[in-house]
Amino acid sequence: MSTYNIVLSTNESTVVTEYEPQTKRSDAYQSEAALEAAFIKMLGEQGYEYVTIHSPDALIANLRRQLELLNNYQFTDKEWDSFFKSKIANANEGIVEKTRKIQEDYVQNLTRENGTTMNISLIDKKNIHNNRLQVINQYEESAGKHDTRYDVTILVNGLPLVHVELKRRGVAIKEAFNQINRYQRDSFWAGCGLYEYVQIFVISNGTFTKYYSNTTRASHIKENDGTGRKHSKKTSNSFEFTSYWADGNNKVIADLVDFTKTFFAKHTILNILTKYCVFTSEELLLVMRPYQIVATERILNRIEVSTNYKKTGTIEAGGYIWHTTGSGKTLTSFKTAQLATGLPYIEKVLFVVDRKDLDYQTIKEYDRFEKGAANGNKSTAVLQRQLEDSTSRIIVTTIQKLDVFITKNKSHPIYSKHVVLVFDECHRSQFGQMHTNIIKHFKNYHIFGFTGTPIFAINAGTGGNPELRTTEQAFGAKLHTYTIVDAINDGNVLPFRIDYINTIKQKDNKKDKQVSAIDTEEALASQERISEVVKYILEHFDQKTMRNSYYSLKGQRVNGFNSMFAVSSIPVCKKYYLELKKQIAEQHRELTIATIFSFAANEADTADGILDDESFDTDGLDQTSRDFLDMAIKDYNKIFKTNFDTSSKGFQDYYKDLSDKVKKREVDLLIVVNMFLTGFDATTLNT
Structure with missing residues (x-):
């Protein structure tokens, strides 16, 4: 294969290809104050402007100046007052609406005093270096439920878009995470509410540094605070969705000194904010890894x-x-x-x-x-x-x-x-x-x-x-x-372990492999063995799906993970399904099971690697298999108040609905026939 070399590339890479850690480490700064001062100094060396802003009035005044510079336009006092109150700090808008303004609706209309309108950009996504980066620290907010003072905030065109919480060396960074959660709950919405524009949070104790988005797994409930202003009452960020930064070779950059020189490089942080965040249709902000x-x-x-x-x-x-x-x-x-x-x-x-x-x-x-x-x-x-x-x-x-x-x-x-x-x-x-x-x-x-x-x-x-x-x-x-x-090292996927449990003991003096295979197949499908396997599954289900290991903040057991159980054929699937139903009922367990299979259209020759389209035509099933599928779908309909059947359209709708419910962990155990695994794969599961 011929190759060619890149002579010139004008785009700066967001992620450094390979990073060599600095000789000066963050452990040189023992206290939180020293770490904060060193962090701000590094940002200054990288082109950030340090400004002294400790109050809402100063923050608003600076925002006006920065937007005027970005848009090459000077607001009149009347224009600014109207624009700020209606477009930027609207009392009826919270984190979701403000995130949408940064990610999607970043050009807002200004009604000028002469009656004309003009576009005002909050951020320039086409020419990212037109945006101005500033850094402030120890910003004070007294209008919330408690007086608060934030560590370090990065302003982009005057808007606080990145917030950093620091802890002294030796303190777990989860303490910084918990503190940001308290700020979201108690004070980010307060005063002018500009801190609800924060898109990315960074937490660090110097040695370990992570980042995450503002609405990661968050639910926002609007509540009136008594002043007529609605704000976000509750967010439920989960620490497991925080991420490490890394270089192009997946080498984690955890130390704050190294993190600052890479993640906070101006082109990197601006690229992340303008290109590599995704505001989903579910109103969650995802920041890419x-x-x-x-x-x-x-x-x-x-x-x-x-x-x-x-x-x-x-x-x-x-x-x-x-x-x-x-x-x-x-x-x-x-x-x-x-x-x-x-x-x-x-x-x-x-x-x-x-x-x-x-x-x-x-x-x-x-x-x-x-x-x-x-x-x-x-x-x-x-x-x-x-x-x-x-x-x-x-x-x-x-x-x-x-x-x-x-x-x-x-x-x-x-x-x-x-x-x-x-x-x-x-x-x-x-x-x-x-x-x-x-x-x-x-x-x-x-x-x-x-x-x-x-x-x-x-x-x-x-x-x-x-x-x-x-x-x-x-x-x-x-x-x-x-x-x-x-992925395991980063904590982005669960570590896994394979347990081999031999349920077939070979008889002594068996030399004929064909006979052995026949005996094994018969033994694997025997009702006695299936009963014992189901008993083992139910005894160990909570343990294997970690339902005894994870607890919510209130001490309640959470749902854990769901699971997929693959079997060799439809008759075996039926035996396991019925036995699971029987033992679950006998034990009064609250486990939801379902099954999925179809006519094996893809059992044709696949030597070239091509799989036929999955057939949703159940007419190819024999009557016994069709009756079993009917029964399983009726069980599903009863549980979820649905109305699916084994017609081609009904089965296709059942498949789609089941796929969605498995992904949402509303189905605990899904039984699939081996031939169906090629389509209904394990990536659908939260396992």
């Missing part, structure tokens, strides 16, 4: 460089991202697609999955990040209309639909358009003839793959087809890696 940002920027960089070098339509214009399952690949792919469509020369981004159920799940996730951002399609005809519609910028489709479209349209204008193809979970299913058809017909493309399980040369030829390629051969060079080891 360093490995997600690196992957996004390396894809965008590859698009830009390969376009400049006229490499589009070749493997050198693409690459693959190796990020482990559960690390947030969907958010990364969404942000990549969103930013790629912002490039003036990119006409469409096609997000390609290999099953229709994953198509549905991806659309749902994309809708969560931005309602209507992606266009899904139910048929090849709809896909064709979207490909021909200039307003459909991000299209989610299955590889099967795309292949049918190509087969029916050997020549089409889309093939010459400048497009980005992003493949979700680029495993063997995208290495077959369909993949070949796509890259054969599209002429001006970039192709990228996301995977948690890349195929390397050592195992490329396994699976019955020696022609199978590696991930690199199919998609191009590896652009970034974030493995399960990285």
